[in-house]
Amino acid sequence: MLDGTKAETTERTALRINPAKTCQPIGAMYAALGIHGCMPHSHGSQGCCSYHRSHLTRHYKEPVMATTSSFTEGSAVFGGLANLTTALQNIFSIYNPDVVAIHTTCLSEVIGDDIPTIIKKARDEGKVPEGKVVIHTNTPSFVGSHVTGFSNMVTSTIKYLAEKTGKTTDRLNVIPGYLDPSDILEIKRLLGILGVNSILLPDTSGVLDTGLDGNYTMFPKGGTTVEDIKSMGDSFATIACGHFASHAAATQLENQCNVPAGFLELPIGLTGTDRFINAVRQYATIDIPEAIEEERARLIDLMSDLHQYLHGKTVAIAGDPDHVIAMTQFLVDLDMKPKYVVTGTPGQFFERRIAEILKDSGSNATVKQFGDLFELHQWIKQEPVDLIIGNSYNKHIARVENIPLIRFGFPILDRGTHRLFPTVGYTGAKRLIDEMVNAVLDKKDRECDEQWFELIQ
Amino acid sequence: MKDIEIIPEREGQVQRKGDASTPMACNKKSTAGSVSQRACVFCGSRVVLYPISDALHVVHGPIGCAAYTWDIRGSLSSGQQLHRNSFSTDLREMDVIYGGEKKLLLALRQLIARYKPKAAFIYSTCIVGVIGDDVEAVCRTMTAEAGIPVIPVHSEGFKGTKKDGYRAACEAVASLLGTGSTEDVKPHSVNILGDFNLAGETWIIKKYYERMGIQVVTCITGDAKIEDIRRAHGAKLNLVQCSGSMTHLAKMMEEKYGIPFKRVSYFGIEDMSAALYDTAKFFSDDPTIMQRAQDLVREEVGNIYPQLQAYREELQGKKAAIYVGGSFKAFSLVRALRLIGMQTAVVGSQTGGPDDYKQLAEICDEGTIIVDDSNPLELAKFVLEKDVDLFIGGVKERPIAYKLGVAFCDHNHERKEPLAGYVGMLNFAKEVYSSVMSPVWNFVPRRQPGRAHTGMPSAQEKSVSLEEKIP
Numbered sequence: 001m002l003d004g005t006k007a008e009t010t011e012r013t014a015l016r017i018n019p020a021k022t023c024q025p026i027g028a029m030y031a032a033l034g035i036h037g038c039m040p041h042s043h044g045s046q047g048c049c050s051y052h053r054s055h056l057t058r059h060y061k062e063p064v065m066a067t068t069s070s071f072t073e074g075s076a077v078f079g080g081l082a083n084l085t086t087a088l089q090n091i092f093s094i095y096n097p098d099v100v101a102i103h104t105t106c107l108s109e110v111i112g113d114d115i116p117t118i119i120k121k122a123r124d125e126g127k128v129p130e131g132k133v134v135i136h137t138n139t140p141s142f143v144g145s146h147v148t149g150f151s152n153m154v155t156s157t158i159k160y161l162a163e164k165t166g167k168t169t170d171r172l173n174v175i176p177g178y179l180d181p182s183d184i185l186e187i188k189r190l191l192g193i194l195g196v197n198s199i200l201l202p203d204t205s206g207v208l209d210t211g212l213d214g215n216y217t218m219f220p221k222g223g224t225t226v227e228d229i230k231s232m233g234d235s236f237a238t239i240a241c242g243h244f245a246s247h248a249a250a251t252q253l254e255n256q257c258n259v260p261a262g263f264l265e266l267p268i269g270l271t272g273t274d275r276f277i278n279a280v281r282q283y284a285t286i287d288i289p290e291a292i293e294e295e296r297a298r299l300i301d302l303m304s305d306l307h308q309y310l311h312g313k314t315v316a317i318a319g320d321p322d323h324v325i326a327m328t329q330f331l332v333d334l335d336m337k338p339k340y341v342v343t344g345t346p347g348q349f350f351e352r353r354i355a356e357i358l359k360d361s362g363s364n365a366t367v368k369q370f371g372d373l374f375e376l377h378q379w380i381k382q383e384p385v386d387l388i389i390g391n392s393y394n395k396h397i398a399r400v401e402n403i404p405l406i407r408f409g410f411p412i413l414d415r416g417t418h419r420l421f422p423t424v425g426y427t428g429a430k431r432l433i434d435e436m437v438n439a440v441l442d443k444k445d446r447e448c449d450e451q452w453f454e455l456i457q
Numbered sequence: 458m459k460d461i462e463i464i465p466e467r468e469g470q471v472q473r474k475g476d477a478s479t480p481m482a483c484n485k486k487s488t489a490g491s492v493s494q495r496a497c498v499f500c501g502s503r504v505v506l507y508p509i510s511d512a513l514h515v516v517h518g519p520i521g522c523a524a525y526t527w528d529i530r531g532s533l534s535s536g537q538q539l540h541r542n543s544f545s546t547d548l549r550e551m552d553v554i555y556g557g558e559k560k561l562l563l564a565l566r567q568l569i570a571r572y573k574p575k576a577a578f579i580y581s582t583c584i585v586g587v588i589g590d591d592v593e594a595v596c597r598t599m600t601a602e603a604g605i606p607v608i609p610v611h612s613e614g615f616k617g618t619k620k621d622g623y624r625a626a627c628e629a630v631a632s633l634l635g636t637g638s639t640e641d642v643k644p645h646s647v648n649i650l651g652d653f654n655l656a657g658e659t660w661i662i663k664k665y666y667e668r669m670g671i672q673v674v675t676c677i678t679g680d681a682k683i684e685d686i687r688r689a690h691g692a693k694l695n696l697v698q699c700s701g702s703m704t705h706l707a708k709m710m711e712e713k714y715g716i717p718f719k720r721v722s723y724f725g726i727e728d729m730s731a732a733l734y735d736t737a738k739f740f741s742d743d744p745t746i747m748q749r750a751q752d753l754v755r756e757e758v759g760n761i762y763p764q765l766q767a768y769r770e771e772l773q774g775k776k777a778a779i780y781v782g783g784s785f786k787a788f789s790l791v792r793a794l795r796l797i798g799m800q801t802a803v804v805g806s807q808t809g810g811p812d813d814y815k816q817l818a819e820i821c822d823e824g825t826i827i828v829d830d831s832n833p834l835e836l837a838k839f840v841l842e843k844d845v846d847l848f849i850g851g852v853k854e855r856p857i858a859y860k861l862g863v864a865f866c867d868h869n870h871e872r873k874e875p876l877a878g879y880v881g882m883l884n885f886a887k888e889v890y891s892s893v894m895s896p897v898w899n900f901v902p903r904r905q906p907g908r909a910h911t912g913m914p915s916a917q918e919k920s921v922s923l924e925e926k927i928p
Binding site: 010012013014015016017018019021022023025026041044045046047048049050051052053054055057058061062063064065066067068069070071072073075076083084086087088089090091094095105106107110111140141142143145210212213214215216218344374393396 | 488489490491492493495496497498499500518519520521522523524525526527528541542543544545546547548549550552553559560561563564567568571582583584586587588614615616617619833834837852853855856857859860861862901902903
C-alpha cells in the first residue's frame, strides 16, 4: 500500500513528490549550532523554528535550541523589524548566548527585511550587550536546499568574523561540511594523529552529541569559539570538504584574508580520505605518521577480505550532493556499480562530477540533480538494484521493492545509533563496508533456498 | 541551572496551584526571541487533516513545509496510504516573482490524473499569503475540471497560532459536510471528532461504541475516508476529544445541522468510562445501550485492573511532569497518573484556554506548577525543582528529559502503542513503568548522591569494591 508509483515515468514540470532535500533555514540552523555559545535565530513564523528543531532532534536525539521572531500578520505587512529587535533583546537578557546567528525564511525574504540594518539599529539602541556577537545569513527557502542554507551560514560567519592580523599562525582551517558530530570528532582525531593544529568550522561535536550528566545546558561546551573563527584569517591554509556545503566559505576566506584554500570532497571512503590526508600533509608539510598508514592498511585489508561480496553489486544512492559524490567514489573503489545517483539539491556540478567519477568504472548510471525519491522509485521499478544508500526517507522504497537500505546522510529518523558512528576517515569506511556486506549477506541468508544456505561465508 | 528566570512577559503564563489569583494569560503569540515549543498555523491544519488517507494533500509553497510534514504522524489508515507521500509545488525564485498559481494548477492536474483521489486539500504556506496567489480560484477551477472537491486550506503560517490552523482545518472539513447521502445512518449514531488514529486508537474506540449498539458514522480525522465525512451530518451526536482542534467544527455542525456535541476523553479508565456513559445517556430512548455500556466497562476494567494494581504498587508516590499540545489531554493524564499511584507536579500545554487552566488547577494537587506555552529552560527548571520521575511530552521534550536523567513517555504524534481506551490505559501504565523503573536512571547523577558528576570518585577516595572479593 505504500507502493506509491508505477514504473512509467511521466513528465512532471510543476510538482515535487517525496523530496530528496528540504529548505535552506534548517541547514543554517544546524551550522549555527556548531558555533560555541550560539543561539540560532529563525526570522520568520514560529512554525519554521519548531519544525527545524523537531527534525534535528529526531536525527540527533539531542535538545536543539533556537529562537524565532514569531511573525504575525502585522509583521508580514509592516516588516519584521519590531519582532527581531524584541527578539534580540529577549534572547540576550534571558538566554545570554555569546552569539546570535540569524537566518531568514521565505517569509522574511519576500517581505524584504534588511537584517544588517535591523542589527545595527538594535546595537545603536543598546539592545545588544557589549561584547556580544550578532551575525546573519540570507536563506530564502525557494532557492537551493538545506545544503545551500548550511553553506550560506558558514560563509556568512566567516564574512562577519574572520580577521587577518598579518601574523600567520600554525593552524590549519578545516571546513568539514554538513557532517554529524561523530564525523567531526573523527576528523579531529585524524588531525591529532597527524600532529596538525586546526580550527574546524562549524564544529557540532560537544553540542549535539553530549553525554548524560544530569544537567540541561543551553550552550554545551562544544562549538567553534568566536576567537577561533576570528583567527581563521591568520591560519596558514584552509581545507574545505564538499563543493556544495563548504567551498563557498573557503573561497570567502581566501578573498577576505588571503588564506590559501584546498577544495576537496568529503573524506568518505578510501580515496576521499586519502585525498584529505594528502592535502593536510602537503599544506602542513608533514610526513604521514605510521599510525595513519596502519589505519589505511587495515581498511585495504578489509576491502580485500570482502571484495567478492561487493563486486558488481548495483546501488541506488540518494541524498545530499557532497555525501553522494563521496559515496559514489567509494563505491567505485569497492568495485560496486552505482546505477541511480540522485540529489534533491540543484546544481549542474553534481551531474558533471558524478559522470567524471564513473567515467572509467564501466557503470552506466542515471544521474540527476534536483531530483526526488519518487522518480528514483520509478527507475528502481524499471530495473532494480542490490542496495539503496540514503537517508530514512528511502525506507518506503526499500520495503516495497525488498532492497536493503544502508542508512547514510541526513536525516536518519528511524534508527538511534548512526549519528554516533562516523562515516568519514578510514574508520568510517570500515563501518560502511560492514553495513553493506552484512546487508547483502543477511538478505541472502534470509531468502536463499535451503541448499544454498551456508554456515561459512 | 538554578537561577533560570522566567521571561518577564511570560509571568502571567506560569501559576502554582494555591497562590494563583488571576486567570491564566494564554492564547498569546509566543514572545519573540523565546525558545517556544509551539508551531504555526500550517502545522495546526496539517496535523488535523493529515489522517484523511484517501485525499490528496498538496502543500503549496517552498519545499520545507512539505518535507517536515512528510509521513510524520503515526495515523494509521485501513485503506489507502496516499497521505503518507509528500506532494509539494516546491516553489522557486521565479514562482515567487511571477506567482505560483499556474504551477499549482498544473501540479493538481497531474496528481489528480495519477491518483484519482476522492478529494484534495491545498495548504497555503506563509509565502502564498504574501505573493498573493489566488488559491481559491485555482481550487474552484480544479473542482469543476476534475469533479472532486478541491479544498483550499487557509494555513499561512504567520496568520495566528497553531489553533488558528485547527480552525482552518475545521472549515476545510466543513465544506465536505452535507454532500453525501445519510440514508444508511442509524438513529443511534455518532461522529468521533478529534481522534487521529495514532497507533490505531480510533479503531479501539470505534469498537466500544459498536459493542454498545451505536453506529460510528465517521471519525474526524482518524482513518477518515472522504465518503464518510460527506455524510457525517447524519449522525445524532458529536463526541469531541481533541477539543482544541475540533470544538470549532462541532459548533459549526451544531449550528447548521442541529447536532449536539459532548466533550470526551478516551485516556484513562475514568474518562473513558465517562465518555461511554455520557453517550449512552444521550441515547436514553434505548436503555439497552446503557446496559451494554455498563457490561462493557465492567468487563474491560476487570480485564486490566489486576495488572494495573501491580503497576500501581511499583509506581506509588512517583512524580510526573506533563507538557502536551492540548489542555484537555492534560486533564486525563493527571487522572490516569493518579490511577497508577503517581502525582502530577508540573503540567502545561501549548494551546490551553483560560477555562482549561482553571479546570486543570481544580483537579491538581496543591503546589502543582501550571504553565502555558513553555520553553525548554522553564521546563527543565520545573522538572529539577520538583524532582520528578517522569516527563510526558513530545519529540522536542524527550532529549531534555533524558539529559536531566528523567524517564519519558511520548504522548504525542510519535507514540507507538495505543494509549486510548482500556487497553490503552494498560499500555500507558506499561510504558510509564518501563521507563520510570529502568535501571538506566540508577546510573544518572541525581540518583547517585555524593558524585558531582557521572565520573568516578577522585584518586584519593577509597573504593569499596577493591576490598571486597569480586566474584
